Amino acid sequence: TIDPDRLWRSIMETAAIGGTPKGGINRLALTDRDRQVRDWLKSACEDLGCTVTVDEVGNMFAVRPGRLDVPPIAVGSHLDTQPTGGKFDGILGVLAGLELLRTLDEAGYETNAPLMLVNWTNEEGSRFSPAMLGSGVHAGVFDRAYADSRTDRQGVTFGEALDEIGYRGPAKVGSTAFSAMFELHIEQGPILEAEEKAIGVVTGVQGMRWYEIALTGREAHTGSTPMSQRRDALVGAARIIGAVEAIARTHPPGVGTVGLVEVGPNSRNVIPGHVFLTVDFRHPDDAALDVMEKALFATVEEAGRASGLEHALRQVWNSPAVAFDPALVDAVRRVADGLGLSWREIVSGAGHDAAYVARIAPTTMIFVPCAGGHSHNEAEATSYEECRVGAQVLLAAVLDHDRR
Amino acid sequence: TIDPDRLWRSIMETAAIGGTPKGGINRLALTDRDRQVRDWLKSACEDLGCTVTVDEVGNMFAVRPGRLDVPPIAVGSHLDTQPTGGKFDGILGVLAGLELLRTLDEAGYETNAPLMLVNWTNEEGSRFSPAMLGSGVHAGVFDRAYADSRTDRQGVTFGEALDEIGYRGPAKVGSTAFSAMFELHIEQGPILEAEEKAIGVVTGVQGMRWYEIALTGREAHTGSTPMSQRRDALVGAARIIGAVEAIARTHPPGVGTVGLVEVGPNSRNVIPGHVFLTVDFRHPDDAALDVMEKALFATVEEAGRASGLEHALRQVWNSPAVAFDPALVDAVRRVADGLGLSWREIVSGAGHDAAYVARIAPTTMIFVPCAGGHSHNEAEATSYEECRVGAQVLLAAVLDHDRR
Numbered sequence: 001t002i003d004p005d006r007l008w009r010s011i012m013e014t015a016a017i018g019g020t021p022k023g024g025i026n027r028l029a030l031t032d033r034d035r036q037v038r039d040w041l042k043s044a045c046e047d048l049g050c051t052v053t054v055d056e057v058g059n060m061f062a063v064r065p066g067r068l069d070v071p072p073i074a075v076g077s078h079l080d081t082q083p084t085g086g087k088f089d090g091i092l093g094v095l096a097g098l099e100l101l102r103t104l105d106e107a108g109y110e111t112n113a114p115l116m117l118v119n120w121t122n123e124e125g126s127r128f129s130p131a132m133l134g135s136g137v138h139a140g141v142f143d144r145a146y147a148d149s150r151t152d153r154q155g156v157t158f159g160e161a162l163d164e165i166g167y168r169g170p171a172k173v174g175s176t177a178f179s180a181m182f183e184l185h186i187e188q189g190p191i192l193e194a195e196e197k198a199i200g201v202v203t204g205v206q207g208m209r210w211y212e213i214a215l216t217g218r219e220a221h222t223g224s225t226p227m228s229q230r231r232d233a234l235v236g237a238a239r240i241i242g243a244v245e246a247i248a249r250t251h252p253p254g255v256g257t258v259g260l261v262e263v264g265p266n267s268r269n270v271i272p273g274h275v276f277l278t279v280d281f282r283h284p285d286d287a288a289l290d291v292m293e294k295a296l297f298a299t300v301e302e303a304g305r306a307s308g309l310e311h312a313l314r315q316v317w318n319s320p321a322v323a324f325d326p327a328l329v330d331a332v333r334r335v336a337d338g339l340g341l342s343w344r345e346i347v348s349g350a351g352h353d354a355a356y357v358a359r360i361a362p363t364t365m366i367f368v369p370c371a372g373g374h375s376h377n378e379a380e381a382t383s384y385e386e387c388r389v390g391a392q393v394l395l396a397a398v399l400d401h402d403r404r
Numbered sequence: 405t406i407d408p409d410r411l412w413r414s415i416m417e418t419a420a421i422g423g424t425p426k427g428g429i430n431r432l433a434l435t436d437r438d439r440q441v442r443d444w445l446k447s448a449c450e451d452l453g454c455t456v457t458v459d460e461v462g463n464m465f466a467v468r469p470g471r472l473d474v475p476p477i478a479v480g481s482h483l484d485t486q487p488t489g490g491k492f493d494g495i496l497g498v499l500a501g502l503e504l505l506r507t508l509d510e511a512g513y514e515t516n517a518p519l520m521l522v523n524w525t526n527e528e529g530s531r532f533s534p535a536m537l538g539s540g541v542h543a544g545v546f547d548r549a550y551a552d553s554r555t556d557r558q559g560v561t562f563g564e565a566l567d568e569i570g571y572r573g574p575a576k577v578g579s580t581a582f583s584a585m586f587e588l589h590i591e592q593g594p595i596l597e598a599e600e601k602a603i604g605v606v607t608g609v610q611g612m613r614w615y616e617i618a619l620t621g622r623e624a625h626t627g628s629t630p631m632s633q634r635r636d637a638l639v640g641a642a643r644i645i646g647a648v649e650a651i652a653r654t655h656p657p658g659v660g661t662v663g664l665v666e667v668g669p670n671s672r673n674v675i676p677g678h679v680f681l682t683v684d685f686r687h688p689d690d691a692a693l694d695v696m697e698k699a700l701f702a703t704v705e706e707a708g709r710a711s712g713l714e715h716a717l718r719q720v721w722n723s724p725a726v727a728f729d730p731a732l733v734d735a736v737r738r739v740a741d742g743l744g745l746s747w748r749e750i751v752s753g754a755g756h757d758a759a760y761v762a763r764i765a766p767t768t769m770i771f772v773p774c775a776g777g778h779s780h781n782e783a784e785a786t787s788y789e790e791c792r793v794g795a796q797v798l799l800a801a802v803l804d805h806d807r808r
């Protein structure tokens with residue numbers, strides 16, 4: 001049985017690293033705050049006698065030996081956050097994994113397989129696009145050079161930032177193999193809470209695609225430039241923002257969002273000459289995403305023509321829909337039943353490291369509810385009890401798997 | 405006769421202070437670059453034996469004595485620029501004024517009235533809203549405390565920035581009186597070039613109003629938040645941006661622009677919870693601006709309702725339409741005729757310090773063309789010849805006025 005007090009304390013203790021006045025966390029990937037929480041995790045794992053290795057893209061692996069010389073069973077998630085993120089997204093998965101190691105240590109329990117706790121680098125994709133970059137490199141979806149070359153909006157590369165915080169390790173990417181991975185995570189959506197289920201048995205992850213759009217018009221004076229002679233990049237952007245919403249609504253249960261907009265020169269009395277914006281489309285059905293993508297391309301063409309803009313549109317990320325390993329999904333279902341918990345099957349709306357890890361090892365996820373479904377929000381809230389239940393299911397599922 | 409080479413050299417010399425790779429200038433008000441160009445102007449004026457005084461909001465006044473003990477005749481404009489501004493906007497008016505002083509000095513010409521060259525603070529309104537702030541304080545439209553309290557988007561106040569660059573002077577605002585002001589400026593619009601006129605005889609300035617809108621929705625995950633449960637502040641903003649354009653087009657010759665947008669938290673996979681945007685409406689008829697304003701208020705209500713947003717909308721600036729002094733307008737017309745130049749009457753689409761100064765002294769303006777009407781753009785271009793003609797008309801108009 002895990003110790004829910006100890007788990008909660010570790011969540012609150014690390015939440016102070018980048019803690020915001022509104023009770024959230026601002027701990028973007030590869031910032032000094034990310035380094036601090038990594039240092040914290042490293043020393044917590046070493047205190048348990050685990051060996052911590054770091055790979056070339058900063059993924060951290062802490063191993064607790066087992067009885068047999070076989071590949072470990074992995075648990076984990078990520079410790080980076082959104083700029084105005086919550087205290088649980090990713091963090092619960094890592095700290096519940098730590099709690100699992102601590103519980104086994106205290107009980108003197110020896111597993112058959114070694115256990116491995118993983119902290120994946122840059123899962124959020126907020127500072128460096130795309131999301132799930134560390135797990136993606138591990139799974140061979142991206143190569144190391146690609147990761148190193150990603151730049152944040154200030155022009156700092158992933159590689160520079162990683163070196164800066166001292167978390168480029170010697171382990172070759174992908175060299176730290178494991179036989180299976182279980183990732184505990186908050187749902188980040190409203191379904192479990194609405195249906196009063198304690199556990200989400202996650203069967204897969206929907207498809208997701210990211211796009212970058214650059215619009216170029218002509219900077220001009222807002223007062224002396226007639227409406228008919230304008231090439232206003234922001235007017236074009238507004239049309240695209242509206243269309244992204246409309247495209248998503250006409251392809252249920254798809255979703256579409258423009259999350260980031262940069263306007264140049266961004267001065268009250270200058271007609272915007274440049275706009276950079278991003279689009280995030282998701283759908284459980286990859287074919288529907290193809291249709292949504294076509295509609296986006298047509299929209300950008302049309303908006304460019306209507307406002308006299310040059311435009312560049314590119315897909316920068318495509319993570320197809322993922323189905324998790326049936327045997328592991330079964331194990332989670334069995335464990336939830338065994339503990340007498342209410343559960344439902346669910347497809348994740350959010351991307352997770354498990355989605356990429358599933359390409360190279362049997363993988364699944366366990367969801368717990370979060371209040372109102374609010375996530376990527378400082379008000380994100382999962383209760384003490386929900387955290388306890390999630391960690392307990394994680395422990396039980398891992399031991400169930402280890403026994404087979 | 406002014407020396408066009410010397411004028412052009414001074415334009416190019418000061419253009420290096422904040423010069424951009426694309427040939428423009430980035431010299432926001434009260435930055436260190438603004439200090440540098442102020443220092444340059446001060447020493448250039450002192451080299452001519454002029455007395456330079458600075459008032460409490462940083463307006464600079466350089467006086468060349470005349471034969472009589474009467475209030476001076478003023479010329480001038482501003483040396484601050486947009487973040488991606490051109491080499492002529494405001495600058496031509498100040499440096500042509502300097503050229504006028506240099507020409508009279510060289511010729512040993514003694515005017516009846518003293519002449520005064522003015523550099524007004526924060527005309528652009530880009531760093532500190534509203535525009536024409538220094539001349540507005542001078543004219544009693546704003547008080548000094550209001551100016552001091554204006555903040556840039558980083559939270560620095562006008563007062564702090566002014567103290568920082570050391571340009572808060574001892575002269576009480578409004579104490580440096582003058583009997584008339586002539587402001588030479590580039591048109592910043594396409595009319596003179598299209599009609600092949602050398603000079604715009606400016607009869608007034610259109611009305612202009614600025615608004616600030618803050619929209620608050622709810623930050624949420626882009627993947628796991630159903631379309632029906634979103635409160636996306638950017639979707640609301642897009643609707644407003646589109647409506648501002650539509651409102652302007654239905655009130656010709658009015659113009660409407662959203663120039664500045666800030667999105668929070670501005671992350672690709674977070675539904676925007678906050679958007680701040682600005683609106684700039686202009687029309688030669690203040691009654692039409694009332695109608696446009698009403699339509700804006702209705703739009704913001706509706707956009708807020710449609711996306712479930714809290715919204716705050718306020719008018720932050722209202723500069724009514726201005727008619728310049730008929731006698732001075734006549735003087736410019738007479739001088740243009742006398743020099744055999746083509747000219748037309750024109751109402752300024754852009755705001756100018758002259759618009760506020762007109763409240764306290766007879767005032768007018770002289771326009772010269774700029775290529776394509778492009779302004780508030782690094783590519784802004786007025787030719788050597790156009791600068792020469794403008795400065796010559798300025799000199800002739802001032803001397804004409806001085807003789808009466």
Ligand SMILES: NC(=O)NCCC(=O)O
Pocket residue numbers: 089123124125131132188349350351352625627673
């Ligand atoms: N779990 C999570 O929020 N991941 C970030 C990647 C995404 O889904 O956008």
Ligand SMILES: NC(=O)NCCC(=O)O
Pocket residue numbers: 221223269493527528529535536592753754755756
């Ligand atoms: N002349 C000029 O560009 N002034 C800035 C104020 C405005 O018109 O927006």
